[in-house]
Amino acid sequence: xxxxxxxxxxxxxxxxxxxxxxxxxxxxxxxxxxxxxxxxxxxxxxxxxxxxxxxxxxxxxxxxxxxxxxxxxxxxxxxxxxxxxxxxxxxxxxxxxxxxxxxxxxxxxxxxxxxxxxxxxxxxxxxxxxxxxxxxxxxxxxxxxxxxxxxxxxxxxxxxxxxxxxxxxxxxxxxxxxxxxxxxxxxxxxxxxxxxxxxxxxxxxxxxxxxxxxxxxxxxxxxxxxxxxxxxxxxxxxxxxxxxxxxxxxxxxxxxxxxxxxxxxxxxxxxxxxxxxxxxxxxxxxxxxxxxxxxxxxxxxxxxxxxxxxxxxxxxxxxxxxxxxxxxxxxxxxxxxxxxxxxxxxxxxxxxx
Amino acid sequence: xxxxxxxxxxxxxxxxxxxxxxxxxxxxxxxxxxxxxxxxxxxxxxxxxxxxxxxxxxxxxxxxxxxxxxxxxxxxxxxxxxxxxxxxxxxxxxxxxxxxxxxxxxxxxxxxxxxxxxxxxxxxxxxxxxxxxxxxxxxxxxxxxxxxxxxxxxxxxxxxxxxxxxxxxxxxxxxxxxxx
Amino acid sequence: xxxxxxxxxxxxxxxxxxxxxxxxxxxxxxxxxxxxxxxxxxxxxxxxxxxxxxxxxxxxxxxxxxxxxxxxxxxxxxxxxxxxxxxxxxxxxxxxxxxxxxxxxxxxxxxxxxxxxxxxxxxxxxxxxxxxxxxxxxxxxxxxxxxxxxxxxxxxxxxxxxxxxxxxxxxxxxxxxxxxxxxxxxxxxxxxxxxxxxxxxxxxxxxxxxxxxxxxxxxxxxxxxxxxxxxxxxxxxxxxxxxxxxx
Numbered sequence: 001x002x003x004x005x006x007x008x009x010x011x012x013x014x015x016x017x018x019x020x021x022x023x024x025x026x027x028x029x030x031x032x033x034x035x036x037x038x039x040x041x042x043x044x045x046x047x048x049x050x051x052x053x054x055x056x057x058x059x060x061x062x063x064x065x066x067x068x069x070x071x072x073x074x075x076x077x078x079x080x081x082x083x084x085x086x087x088x089x090x091x092x093x094x095x096x097x098x099x100x101x102x103x104x105x106x107x108x109x110x111x112x113x114x115x116x117x118x119x120x121x122x123x124x125x126x127x128x129x130x131x132x133x134x135x136x137x138x139x140x141x142x143x144x145x146x147x148x149x150x151x152x153x154x155x156x157x158x159x160x161x162x163x164x165x166x167x168x169x170x171x172x173x174x175x176x177x178x179x180x181x182x183x184x185x186x187x188x189x190x191x192x193x194x195x196x197x198x199x200x201x202x203x204x205x206x207x208x209x210x211x212x213x214x215x216x217x218x219x220x221x222x223x224x225x226x227x228x229x230x231x232x233x234x235x236x237x238x239x240x241x242x243x244x245x246x247x248x249x250x251x252x253x254x255x256x257x258x259x260x261x262x263x264x265x266x267x268x269x270x271x272x273x274x275x276x277x278x279x280x281x282x283x284x285x286x287x288x289x290x291x292x293x294x295x296x297x298x299x300x301x302x303x304x305x306x307x308x309x310x311x312x313x314x315x316x317x318x319x320x321x322x323x324x325x326x327x328x329x330x331x332x333x334x335x336x337x338x339x340x341x342x343x344x345x346x347x348x349x350x351x352x353x
Numbered sequence: 354x355x356x357x358x359x360x361x362x363x364x365x366x367x368x369x370x371x372x373x374x375x376x377x378x379x380x381x382x383x384x385x386x387x388x389x390x391x392x393x394x395x396x397x398x399x400x401x402x403x404x405x406x407x408x409x410x411x412x413x414x415x416x417x418x419x420x421x422x423x424x425x426x427x428x429x430x431x432x433x434x435x436x437x438x439x440x441x442x443x444x445x446x447x448x449x450x451x452x453x454x455x456x457x458x459x460x461x462x463x464x465x466x467x468x469x470x471x472x473x474x475x476x477x478x479x480x481x482x483x484x485x486x487x488x489x490x491x492x493x494x495x496x497x498x499x500x501x502x503x504x505x506x507x508x509x510x511x512x513x514x515x516x517x518x519x520x521x522x523x524x525x526x527x528x529x530x531x532x533x
Numbered sequence: 534x535x536x537x538x539x540x541x542x543x544x545x546x547x548x549x550x551x552x553x554x555x556x557x558x559x560x561x562x563x564x565x566x567x568x569x570x571x572x573x574x575x576x577x578x579x580x581x582x583x584x585x586x587x588x589x590x591x592x593x594x595x596x597x598x599x600x601x602x603x604x605x606x607x608x609x610x611x612x613x614x615x616x617x618x619x620x621x622x623x624x625x626x627x628x629x630x631x632x633x634x635x636x637x638x639x640x641x642x643x644x645x646x647x648x649x650x651x652x653x654x655x656x657x658x659x660x661x662x663x664x665x666x667x668x669x670x671x672x673x674x675x676x677x678x679x680x681x682x683x684x685x686x687x688x689x690x691x692x693x694x695x696x697x698x699x700x701x702x703x704x705x706x707x708x709x710x711x712x713x714x715x716x717x718x719x720x721x722x723x724x725x726x727x728x729x730x731x732x733x734x735x736x737x738x739x740x741x742x743x744x745x746x747x748x749x750x751x752x753x754x755x756x757x758x759x760x761x762x763x764x765x766x767x768x769x770x771x772x773x774x775x776x777x778x779x780x
Contacts, residue, residue, distance in 0.1 A: 006372055006503065054640070058637075059637050066607065074615070177372055197616075198596065207590040208599065209599040256411075259409065
């Protein structure tokens with residue numbers, strides 16, 4: 001058995017990024033993600049990489065834009081208010097088709113809110129939080145191993161589809177420590193970066209831009225981006241399926257909430273209830289087909305989130321027409337993290353044999 | 354296992370040590386810290402789930418074992434301990450006289466006094482972990498001693514013997530029957 | 534017959550969209566000639582900004598990346614850190630650099646990034662229709678200062694070249710104008726010095742060009758040209774404010 005390391009979630013992201021070949025990190029301090037810039041500031045110099053603590057969240061995402069425009073793997077990380085500040089440039093990068101990684105170890109809001117685990121940024125992450133109508137790839141880890149693995153996957157998907165990718169975590173998966181088994185970056189076929197800037201001595205002029213003023217040019221560009229989103233939905237949706245085959249109630253949720261729900265599901269099984277868990281791992285693309293097929297036989301879904309109801313909208317759009325979707329939310333703050341016992345109560349409430 | 358105290362008592366280090374010891378023993382484990390925005394003096398709480406199978410939720414509503422290092426933690430978390438559970442209390446800082454629960458196995462240890470006796474008042478957390486390990490058998494003292502190497506930064510390795518002494522002091526207070 | 538004037542190789546053979554009398558074309562030419570003289574074009578990555586200057590890639594035959602408004606120095610920082618072997622410059626107007634992008638220019642300069650910033654100051658927001666800029670002169674009427682800029686309410690024009698020269702990270706800072714043949718020749722010399730700083734790895738270099746915007750100033754080309762010499766050069770002194778390596 002490979003050596004298991006006790007690693008904090010935020011650090012697992014850094015280890016995954018470094019294993020994925022990321023050598024450019026640009027960020028700004030904000031709780032609860034500070035382990036990430038601290039780790040990268042220690043590691044980058046020895047790896048011949050670059051670390052900059054930028055003057056602002058805005059500057060840091062624009063440094064990512066610059067480095068990534070040359071084809072380098074670059075990343076930034078922040079927490080909710082900081083991610084809001086980066087949104088304009090994330091929209092630019094979606095329009096410019098620049099791959100990169102953005103990590104959101106989200107915290108509670110709105111506004112300054114608090115530093116507790118929260119899932120209040122689901123809409124912002126998956127619906128295109130900036131202007132102009134776009135999407136980015138959004139992955140939601142629920143374990144330390146996934147923080148590592150999905151970070152590597154995010155870089156690859158970003159390059160394959162030429163768009164920004166986001167890891168959406170929170171203070172639970174960011175601060176939690178668990179055993180991690182590091183492993184080499186899995187091999188994936190990646191397209192040539194025939195768009196990356198390098199100076200014209202290596203060929204004709206290349207321009208990385210999002211301004212399209214010619215007749216019909218911008219519309220065509222939007223349809224091109226849309227085709228990628230459709231492609232992603234067809235090929236890249238990922239989810240965890242836990243005991244749903246005979247379930248008469250399926251619990252769902254993402255990230256840390258799903259992790260707590262999984263124990264509640266196991267407790268319900270011990271009580272003889274046929275309950276399962278369907279956990280989206282990719283939030284964009286949303287695994288709509290998994291929900292459609294699971295609700296062919298199971299007509300009760302209980303969605304659990306650390307907010308007042310966000311992913312539940314996508315769940316409702318995805319399930320079979322006669323399935324009922326219930327929601328249980330705990331918008332976060334100090335003392336508001338639900339327990340498995342509490343979620344078991346909710347399962348009992350909606351469970352019908 | 355659930356451990357609560359105030360910042361500076363070493364709650365988070367103790368939790369990390371337990372998690373590391375679980376890895377030494379090839380068990381599955383999660384360690385979830387929670388603390389106030391202050392660097393010192395705020396509440397410090399952590400939950401460690403040790404399991405031979407999958408660790409599900411890193412959050413536990415009703416812990417079967419709680420280690421309570423100060424009064425406010427007992428007041429806040431005492432009612433949540435699972436009936437029939439174990440509550441290891443630092444009676445140097447906690448007054449148990451008003452604590453109503455009779456359905457718990459309460460283990461009272463004057464941890465600050467024990468730590469001072471072995472020569473380092475900062476070792477309260479290690480005394481607590483030693484007592485916890487001896488009472489529950491979740492991890493062995495040997496595994497904890499081994500885990501100190503990975504838990505403490507290199508520059509603090511010279512303190513390992515003192516930490517081991519504190520772990521053993523905590524463990525020695527638990528009799529063969531598992532009682533003080 | 535001897536050829537005495539031709540299009541720099543770094544410029545494309547295209548028609549300009551800039552207004553008659555606008556100085557962008559002249560400044561583009563100075564930049565392009567300097568790139569050619571140092572044989573830099575083929576290893577250059579240009580960083581465009583928002584405003585009239587966004588069309589950098591339409592005129593220059595270079596690899597170019599666009600930046601969000603004001604962020605060109607941060608984008609250029611990312612480009613240069615990832616490709617330190619490339620020549621990297623930004624080309625920004627006054628609204629972009631001295632208003633919305635103030636933080637980025639100050640901090641890129643203060644870090645001493647090995648890039649060159651070309652700053653075009655025409656005392657107004659050109660592309661959006663002549664609104665008041667941080668460099669608008671006291672009393673100057675614009676579409677958002679219809680009674681003239683009142684310093685007691687709207688503050689004072691920002692002298693960026695002087696401001697940046699106070700930062701330890703800045704190696705070279707100068708201001709030039711292109712309103713007369715003589716000033717154009719001086720401007721070219723400043724541009725060459727600034728480029729040399731980056732070529733020789735000597736740190737952050739900055740040149741501010743005073744520029745005419747006849748359309749938004751409501752003037753003819755000649756009148757606008759005269760205003761640069763008369764009013765702008767009086768407030769924004771031409772010269773070198775920092776030259777750490779005495780190039």
